[in-house]
Amino acid sequence: MPDSTLTFAPLETERFLLRPLRTTDAAELHRLVNDWEVAKTLARVPFPYPRDLADDWIASTVERIDEGEAYHLAIARREDDVLVGCVGLTRDREGRSAELGYWVGRRHWGQGIAPEVAGRLARWALANLDLDRIVASALLDNARSAAVLKRIGFRETGTGAQDFLSRGKAMPVRRFEAGRADMVIDAAPAAPAALALPEGGGKRILLVAAVGLIDPDGRVLLARRPEGKPLAGLWEFPGGKVHAGETPEAALIRELKEELGIDVTEACLAPFAFASHGYEAFHLLMPLFLCRRWEGVVTAMEGQALAWVRPQKLADYAMPPADRPLVALLRDFL
Numbered sequence: 281m282p283d284s285t286l287t288f289a290p291l292e293t294e295r296f297l298l299r300p301l302r303t304t305d306a307a308e309l310h311r312l313v314n315d316w317e318v319a320k321t322l323a324r325v326p327f328p329y330p331r332d333l334a335d336d337w338i339a340s341t342v343e344r345i346d347e348g349e350a351y352h353l354a355i356a357r358r359e360d361d362v363l364v365g366c367v368g369l370t371r372d373r374e375g376r377s378a379e380l381g382y383w384v385g386r387r388h389w390g391q392g393i394a395p396e397v398a399g400r401l402a403r404w405a406l407a408n409l410d411l412d413r414i415v416a417s418a419l420l421d422n423a424r425s426a427a428v429l430k431r432i433g434f435r436e437t438g439t440g441a442q443d444f445l446s447r448g449k450a451m452p453v454r455r456f457e458a459g460r461a462d463m464v465i466d467a468a469p470a471a472p473a474a475l476a477l478p479e480g481g482g483k484r485i486l487l488v489a490a491v492g493l494i495d496p497d498g499r500v501l502l503a504r505r506p507e508g509k510p511l512a513g514l515w516e517f518p519g520g521k522v523h524a525g526e527t528p529e530a531a532l533i534r535e536l537k538e539e540l541g542i543d544v545t546e547a548c549l550a551p552f553a554f555a556s557h558g559y560e561a562f563h564l565l566m567p568l569f570l571c572r573r574w575e576g577v578v579t580a581m582e583g584q585a586l587a588w589v590r591p592q593k594l595a596d597y598a599m600p601p602a603d604r605p606l607v608a609l610l611r612d613f614l
């Protein structure tokens with residue numbers, strides 16, 4: 281888990297690297313943020329901004345990344361590591377939510393930096409931290425920031441008031457929110473297993489084969505959907521779409537080799553139950569097999585997080601809505 285600055289792998293975007301701040305960023309950070317045009321839009325930044333505060337702030341961001349509490353990162357140009365601003369996320373563990381914020385130095389405005397970096401951090405967070413939603417706010421008269429949030433998938437939820445350190449008073453703000461469904465980049469699943477459209481229209485049926493792999497201790501394998509896929513960050517049973525001309529068993533054997541590097545035979549796949557669930561863009565039909573025997577070592581071939589989970593603990597993992605009935609059945613059966 282990227283919970284430490286030692287192990288926190290910088291996030292890449294097309295033009296920038298989002299990396300932990302360093303002590304050597306302090307002078308440039310101070311130069312960029314000690315600017316009324318920037319500070320006046322930020323709730324937690326004083327103006328004027330004392331030079332020492334840059335050092336203290338950088339030290340605190342490093343600590344908070346290590347503790348997994350907040351991820352305030354430098355926006356650094358990939359070609360020359362020049363600092364152009366900051367983007368950050370502060371967690372509220374109880375609410376399974378986090379607050380997104382960002383600023384870009386005035387000399388770097390007009391290049392579309394904010395949507396590029398804020399979108400990347402929000403997608404990363406939903407895929408890798410145990411969050412269900414991200415919130416953000418923009419000053420009522422900051423149309424530019426509101427447009428950034430809308431562009432990356434945030435929905436406007438209302439208005440409110442927030443204390444602004446730079447202004448020394450509470451200011452009216454517009455509030456925004458995004459969950460997994462909002463951040464999806466590629467909402468429509470690829471076509472392969474689309475069965476014919478039902479007469480009279482309606483949603484197409486997507487056939488997906490999945491498996492409950494069970495280890496000798498009776499634990500079930502869950503895999504986390506990686507960033508970039510719909511529902512990123514949710515835990516699911518390994519598997520995938522059934523391609524045209526494939527049986528569910530053949531699809532599963534192929535997917536288990538591709539995703540987990542293991543060999544499974546059809547004889548070891550026992551039909552167990554199925555999920556039938558209406559998503560917005562399609563209706564999912566998903567047979568779930570159980571499997572206790574395979575060859576090879578379970579390996580995250582696509583870098584996805586994996587977890588062997590006791591049946592009673594399955595409910596602690598956020599899973600796609602289609603899986604809920606399957607979890608209950610598994611818990612009773614195992």
Ligand SMILES: Nc1nc2c([nH]c(=O)n2[C@@H]2O[C@H](COP(=O)(O)OP(=O)(O)OP(=O)(O)O)[C@@H](O)[C@H]2O)c(=O)[nH]1
Pocket residue numbers: 469470488489490509510511515516517518519520521564566600601602603
């Ligand atoms: N494998 C799997 N998919 C599930 C589960 N529950 C569930 O709703 N799904 C849905 O079934 C669909 C599976 O598609 P996928 O994108 O994983 O299929 P795939 O591996 O072929 O992906 P790819 O087309 O990106 O290669 C997704 O829409 C996913 O959200 C589950 O427990 N396991």
